Amino acid sequence: MASETASPTVNSPSSTPTQAPVEKPSTPPVNILPSPTARIYSLVHPALLLTLCTLRFEALVADPIRELLADLPWLAFLQITYVLICLPPAGTTPTEASFPAPTDGEDKKKTPPRSPSGPGVTLRPGKPGLRRKQLAGKHDFAGVWAKLMPAFLSLSLTFLLATPILAVLLVLFGAPLTTHNPETVLCAAHIALLCATALVYVHGVDGYVWKEVWGISRPADAVWGSALGTGLGAWFGAIPIPLDWDRPWQAFPITILVGAYIGYAVGSLLSRTPLLYGKRIQFTPVEDEEGEKKTN
Incomplete structure (x- = not known):
């Protein structure tokens, strides 16, 4: 009897080794x-x-503050246009973003109610063509609003959150404090628009992402390639400043901004190539990670 009572104790959940939480x-x-x-866009x-950066480079060197302020609305407009045309908003798939799902009104339109007296007679004949146009207009407006709302939210969060964070990071990386x-601040705003607008638009506030x-x-x-390219470009752009x-x-922050714009363009294009698309940056070899899991 002792052996019979011992076997369920060994196989009980309390005695099994603890498993790592599922990520x-x-x-x-x-x-x-x-x-x-x-x-295409x-x-x-x-x-x-890159054209905007090139055309306004001389004005940026002559008066950085004035030029950064003047270019900020244009950059915001270009970034909002990009996310609206090219990217799916947070919580949707590319197919859903391109072709919004039909609403209840459209489903009812496809199956009109029938009268009890005859299967081929509708209760409200009216003007079906006019009703279809009205429903189509509602669907178009709902689809546009479903993309405009995340775009304006991403723009607001970029200015309210990303810009102060990047300004602090610039100071920590050597920007003048006093x-x-x-x-x-203006340099941080430009970098935030380049790297954070699309990230917020497609991922929202998902903490895991x-x-x-x-x-x-x-x-x-x-999206991620352009953001990472912006950061790396700004970092490399700071190299000529102390020379x-x-x-x-060479005055701050001209080379940093030029590097950020170039890094955005290069990262956006290279990350879509088959060589890099879907790949991750590995800081630790996979074999070492598997070995550590086995030892634990």
């Missing part, structure tokens, strides 16, 4: 919307940003 699966990489307009958009404060963003562990796509070349364009 939440990562969200897949974001695809550009399948419409031809979205695919996703390639044109980086070129437009001087050039307007330049620091943002942990991946801050941990640099997102799978490569057009003793005595050039006017």
